[in-house]
């Protein structure tokens with residue numbers, strides 16, 4: 001990752017949380033946040049005019065093949081999230097896609113569908129790391145982790161509070177070094 005990016009991402013996450021009206025300690029509702037940003041969030045079932053067989057293919061037949069995709073048409077941007085995944089994973093997927101938009105990442109591929117809808121996918125690996133990092137920052141900011149871990153919350157409780165997976169909570173707690181700072185380790 002670019003030098004200084006991690007710190008910059010924490011700041012950016014807090015700035016966006018604050019404009020949305022939540023602190024670093026609060027849970028962020030991804031859908032509400034994204035709608036507030038003017039973005040559309042759809043599950044495959046919610047895509048207008050989407051064929052039922054396609055919905056079934058995406059959510060039932062092959063639910064592990066994808067987690068989220070961003071589409072653009074006219075001036076509108078929509079994030080499509082895989083509703084077959086747990087909501088905690090959906091939260092991460094949504095904020096990951098948002099991070100690509102926020103950071104103005106250029107996909108290595110942009111396919112146009114028959115209807116002329118632009119599908120943004122396949123970002124370079126370096127850029128995926130940035131999106132993962134920023135998504136983690138906005139869902140569970142370092143400052144918020146410091147607060148909750150400082151009050152004695154363990155990672156499953158932190159995960160439940162922020163509405164994220166335990167895996168993501170562990171990753172964030174580990175990467176941000178909050179336990180070290182608190183003198184727990």
Ligand SMILES: [Zn+2]
Nearest residue numbers: 096123128131
């Ligand atoms: Zn990505």
